[in-house]
Amino acid sequence: MSRMPSVALLIVSAGKGDRFGGGVPKQYRSLAGQTILRRTILALSDVADGLIQVVVGPDHLENYAAATAGLDLPMPVLGGATRQDSVRSGLESLSAKAPDFVLIHDAARPLVTHALVLRVLAALEKGVDAAIPMVAMADTLRRQNADGSWSLVPRDGIWRAQTPQGFRFAEILKAHREFKSQSVTDDMALAEAAGLSIARVDGEETNMKITTQDDLAHAERLLAGAYEFRTGSGFDVHRFTEGDHVWLCGIRIDHTHALEGHSDADAGLHALTDAILGAIGAGDIGQHFPPSDERWRNAASDRFLAHANDLLHSAGGQFVHGDVTLICERPKIGPHREAMRVRIAEILGIPLGRISVKATTTEGLGFTGRREGLAAEAVVTVKLPA
């Protein structure tokens, strides 16, 4: 192929997760602060030129919407009674786009790496119909016989198949259509039935399928070292003007003056918003919400903060801690401090213990001392995938 082959990614998220215990299917459970499905999508988001199709169970559209909030994805395809039905529906939905290759991946394998995906694609580019990641068996295999005795199963030639399984799109779609009535456990089995050429590529032990609570705990341990912590700072000033109240840290406070600004002039939330943007290297508040834009005239600043928080989450990050300092002689902050923390925690969706609000004066010195305006600064720590 002279041009770059096109690649679609099909993520199968229609399982009910019965082996995990009742309630919400495992792919919608949280793994180190993010749903498993979201982690899986983010892990693969750079791979498929934006062509990522998720197949979901019809009963879990709300879980899907929550897990994928803010991500740019096509409408999910509804899964069928079996995994095989679900994959076939997903493939049919991609048929109009006719990609060269499709990678079919389990939503419950969030620790998939780019290196693994590149090995699968490299094998397909060499011309095989199917490329399957596999890992060798480390454990000794034993079979218990009908009479209760044990026999050793030779490990030679035994492999564990993983996903993403990569295929020539046209070939695997054809196999799914042809062997619709034949029940199989994975797509490789269909490729075999259809006589497709199959290459084994090296899988990864860490590319585990989260099936049980134990698996989830194991994945959490694997992820523990896969983060970095970053710090961002923000600073903002607004001038006092005529009026009878101010907004600070999302709280309305009666006062002898108002604060001047294009939005509600909430310097506390502006500093905090800038600190989050700073921590993820996403510019500043003026870039996202230009003062020249009439939409933000008198806007409540909680939406600015919520937007920065969404960007943080889209980057796979978590808000760890924020510390806001308000610098003014008046209004008195003390009586409102707890309400401010509660409001910020609410906007960010974090426990109260992760946010601090402090106040100080400048002993009558400078513009804050002369009560011409007030200042706010914020420092934020976030956790991002390394």
Ligand code: MG
């Ligand atoms: Mg401001």
